[in-house]
Amino acid sequence: MGIKGNTISPLVATLSIFGLGLGAVAYSILFGAWDVITYVCLIPFFLIILVQSFRNPFVGICFLFVFNYFFIPWYRYTLRTGLSVWYDIAVVVMFVILLVYSGKQGSISWRRGGNILTIGGLIWAIYTIAEIANPTAVTEAWIYSRTNIYNTCIVSLICVSIMTSYKRIRIIMLMLSIFTLIAIAKAIYQKYAGFDNIEMEMLIETEMYKTHLLAGLTRYFSFFTDAGNFGSNMGFASILFGISAIFIKEKTMKIYYIIVTIFAIYALFISGTRGALFVPIGGVILFTFLSKKPKLMGTTAFFGLCTYIFFAHTYIGESNVSISRMRTAFKPTEDASFNVRKENKKKLAEYLKYKPFGEGLGLGGVEASKYGNRLTTTTPHDSFYVKTWMETGIVGLILFLTIYLSTLLRGCYLIMFRIKNEELRGILTAIACGIFGLMISAYGNAFFGQSPTGFMVILFLSVLLNGSYIDQQLTENINIERETSNINNSKH
Known part of the structure; x- marks a missing residue:
């Protein structure tokens, strides 16, 4: 028999997969759709991931992380539309896995879901769903922005329920370090070998050449959406691994993190993104407050002051186009781009004066011009916060900032007053500083809700919220080890 009870035999499963693969080959030969073979070949991989996720939901988190980080190149090089639906499916499947795992194993504590981020995300979801009733809303644009509706609530619930151990944090950080190096390698390839045909x-x-192929300067974006997204993520990596290297105990990992930090800073500069420079600067500023060590605070404050003086009050390295461009970030009034953005904000302020709920979800920025010709779709937003303001109004902007800032402040409170393990506190500090830097940079770039940044921010904020619980686990493990050691010593 092919089926025993409710279980499909390995033979039937193997034959089914083989038959599916053979059919895909035939279809590809007949119709020249060779990408079909690729997707079919990936089916066994996805099935393995699915099965392992039911056994250990952390595998699913890792898959979502990989999927988000490499979603853009997948979309770009397959030239397939509708791939965002796969993200929707992956999140729903992951949520179902969490429910099933919780029911069978009973090891998922739903009480951790009662946090600022998840509850705030639920309020945000209700608010953005209600945006469909906005008189100026466009249904198609609203549907296209569906990820913005559920992402904060559902993803934070999944992450905060699963990211419950120090080991898992370290695994995610190791994955991110590898992804970062891959992204840097791609940017270096673009710099020395040029952009490929696609x-x-x-x-x-997309007319990105106007902002990326400048006179005397090329802005490299690796496999990200644009240089702003790439540069800001490299800034986040430099802070995350740079600060973690201070506190991590293993010498090998300390050296590795320092190497990743150096390469990330280099990648930040070749991105040519001035706003991304404020990610490490903002991170260093927050670090001075969270470290609670006078010497460390003094060192970072001195470093920050030297950085400011270097860019704002000297012309050292001016012959280097990357340094020269970054320097303009400290002299915004002398920059034509800054002045244009300032004028655009004045026009938008007048236009949105009597629209507290905005123009409608998905109707912010020139990329939304396909939905209609109006001020919000013909004016570049040049900022994630301006985009949010355009689409959801001042009410939506305040709500969004309240949710994310409150979550970050809660994480900072836990770091300063609740976390006892020094290494864990150092890594959580690095995470908080990186996110703070990203939030500052989002004022000048619209990357915050894009892949992979949006998912990463929610994932790491969830880690911050679980900090106290993870610290308690580490303390208990240390106490158990001490007791075991004492018992063994007494026997001898």
Whole structure:
């Protein structure tokens, strides 16, 4: 028999997969759709991930992390539309896995879901769902922005329920370090070998060449959406691994984190993104407050002051185009781009004066011009917060900032007054500083809700909220080890 009870035999499963693969090959040969083979070949991999996720939901978190980080290149090089639906499916499947795992194993504590981020995300979901009733809303644009509706609530619930151990934090950080190095390698390839045909077509079709191929300067974006997203993520990596290297105990990992930090800073500069420079600067500023060590605070404050003086009050390295461009971030009034953005904000302020709920979800920025010709779709937002303001109004902007800032402040409170384990406190400090830097940078770039940044921010904020619980676990494990050691010593 092929089926025993409710279990499909390995033979039937193997034959089914083989038959599916053979059919895909035939279809590809007949219709020239060779990408079909690729997707079919990936089916066994996805099935393995699915099965392992039911056994250990952390596997699912790792898959979502990989999926988000490499979603853009997957979309770019397969030239397939509708791939965002796969993210929706992955999140729903992950939520179902969590429910099933909780029911069978009973090891998921739903009480951790009662936090600022998840509850705030639920309020945000209700608010953005209600945006469909906005008189100026467009249904198609609202549907296209569906991820913005559920992401904070559902993803934070999944992450806060699963990211419950120090080991899992370290695994996620190791994955991110590898992804960061891959992204840097791609950017270096672009710098010395040039953009490939698909990237050049994208630059031309989306008119990104106007902001990325400048006179005397090329802004490299690796496999990210744009240089702003790439540069800001590299800034986040530099802070995360730079601060973690101070507190991590293993010498090998300390050296590795320092190497990743150096390469990330280099990548930040070749991105040519001035706003991304404020990610490490903002991170260092917060670090001075969270460290609670006078010497360390003094050192970081001195470093921050030297950095400011270098860029704002000297012309050292001015011959280097990357340094020269970054320097303009400290002299915004002398920058034509800054002045244009300032004028655009004045126009938007007048337009949105009597629209407290905004124009409608998905109707912010020139990329939304396909939904209609109006001020919000013909004016570049140049900022994630301006985009949020355009789409959800001043009410939505205040709500969003309240949710994320409150979550970050809660994490900072736990770091300063609740976390006892020094290494854990150092890594959580690095996470908080990195997120703070990203939030500052989001004022000048619209990357915050894009892949992979949006998922990463929610994931790491969930880690911060679980900090006290993880610290308690570490303390209990240390006490058990001490008791075991004492018992063994007494026997001898």
